[in-house]
Amino acid sequence: xxxxxxxxxxxxxxxxxxxxxxxxxxxxxxxxxxxxxxxxxxxxxxxxxxxxxxxxxxxxxxxxxxxxxxxxxxxxxxxxxxxxxxxxxxxxxxxxxxxxxx
Numbered sequence: 001x002x003x004x005x006x007x008x009x010x011x012x013x014x015x016x017x018x019x020x021x022x023x024x025x026x027x028x029x030x031x032x033x034x035x036x037x038x039x040x041x042x043x044x045x046x047x048x049x050x051x052x053x054x055x056x057x058x059x060x061x062x063x064x065x066x067x068x069x070x071x072x073x074x075x076x077x078x079x080x081x082x083x084x085x086x087x088x089x090x091x092x093x094x095x096x097x098x099x100x101x102x
Contacts, residue, residue, distance in 0.1 A: 004050045006091050007069045008034065013056040021056075022064035028053070030064070034083050041087070049091055062102045075100045 010031035015021040035044075035051040043049045059065045059074065066075050066086070073096050077083055082100055089095045 002070050003046055005047060006049045006071070008049065008051050008091070009054040009057065009067050009069070010034070010051070011055075011057040011060065011063060011065045012053045013060065015056075015060075019060070020063070021060050025064040027064040030077065030080065030083055033080055034087065037084070037087055038091075041092075043091070059102065065102065071096070074102045076102050 010027055011022040012027045012031055013021050014023040031051060031053055038044045038049050038051055044051075054067075057065055057067060062076055064077060066077065067073065068075070068086075068090060071090075073090065075082075075086055075097065077086065077100060085097050086100065089097050
């Protein structure tokens, strides 16, 4: 059994130079938002949901990206509404969000 029901990793990598990176697209801000929202809903902690920052997940060109474990589901997102949909549909109700999957 997993320690968390869902462990969500946000790529918050910041690159120098011209190569695109998730952090240039607001990844850290939206990770912070997701973390706060999960706490507000009372879903944070062991047996529930953990939101974490990750280094490069090597899919920045498709990003920003997150990966949800143990489901091995990869998502891209644009704004808070997308994060809300991932939390509400996938993390709470167990229904992956097809339109955001990569």
